[in-house]
Amino acid sequence: xxxxxxxxxxxxxxxxxxxxxxxxxxxxxxxxxxxxxxxxxxxxxxxxxxxxxxxxxxxxxxxxxxxxxxxxxxxxxxxxxxxxxxxxxxxxxxxxxxxxxxxxxxxxxxxxxxxxxxxxxxxxxxxxxxxxxxxxxxxxxxxxxxxxxxxxxxx
Numbered sequence: 001x002x003x004x005x006x007x008x009x010x011x012x013x014x015x016x017x018x019x020x021x022x023x024x025x026x027x028x029x030x031x032x033x034x035x036x037x038x039x040x041x042x043x044x045x046x047x048x049x050x051x052x053x054x055x056x057x058x059x060x061x062x063x064x065x066x067x068x069x070x071x072x073x074x075x076x077x078x079x080x081x082x083x084x085x086x087x088x089x090x091x092x093x094x095x096x097x098x099x100x101x102x103x104x105x106x107x108x109x110x111x112x113x114x115x116x117x118x119x120x121x122x123x124x125x126x127x128x129x130x131x132x133x134x135x136x137x138x139x140x141x142x143x144x145x146x147x148x149x150x151x152x153x154x155x
Contacts, residue, residue, distance in 0.1 A: 006066060006073040009034045009088075014046045014140075019133035021060050028066035028077045028097075029138040031054040031088040036060070038109075047093050050109055055130035059110070060139050068098075077101075080095070082114060091127075094136050113138070 006027030009015060014035040035046075039053030060121065064082040066074040077084035082096025084103065091109040094100055100114030102123045109127045119125060135143050 007062075008032065008073075008076055010037055011155060014040070014048075016040055016058050018058060018129060020057065022061040022063065022134050022136040024063045024065075024136075027074045027092040028068055028081065029062050029064040029083045029094075030076045031085045032061070033087050035089040036091060037089070043107050048089050048107075048109065050091075050126065050128055053091065053109070053128060055110070055128060059092060059130065060099075061095065061134055063095040063138060065097045066077055092135075093137065 001021065001023045002026040005024065005025065007025055008030035012021035012033050014037060016037045018133035020128065025131040035048055037051050038055065038058045039155045041047040041049040062067045067080055068077040068081045069079045073110055081101050082098040083094050083100045085106045086103045086109060087105050093110045094108060094112050098114060099116045099118060100112050101118040102108050102125065103120040106123045110126055112113050114131065133140065
């Protein structure tokens with residue numbers, strides 16, 4: 001999926017997803033005071049867990065190209081950042097053309113790739129091994145759909 005702009009998760013709750021996908025954005029990506037889980041902890045559904053999380057079948061990827069310096073909504077992150085994760089937990093792959101910044105008490109379960117990656121105060125990054133990634137993830141060959149001839153119509 002491509003977003004011509006910026007995106008953020010700033011709802012203060014635990015969000016979860018199922019499946020694989022890639023979201024490209026021309027702007028920046030912010031995750032603040034929220035959780036995005038590929039696997040919820042069975043004893044506390046308000047937390048993400050890597051136990052039982054299989055990124056080979058359940059992995060979301062965010063790819064951001066902004067740098068926080070071109071005004072709203074890019075300016076939702078510090079100048080120079082493509083991705084800013086603050087006081088949050090994210091299970092997924094994060095790519096940024098510019099700085100990827102996992103700041104204050106943030107946890108990212110998944111790969112981080114940017115011109116610079118900053119793991120700030122009490123931040124951490126860990127994830128289980130995986131070998132299958134979503135189509136369209138950076139580093140994979142582009143896949144293009146080809147429309148076939150119309151079928152099953154009359155008139």
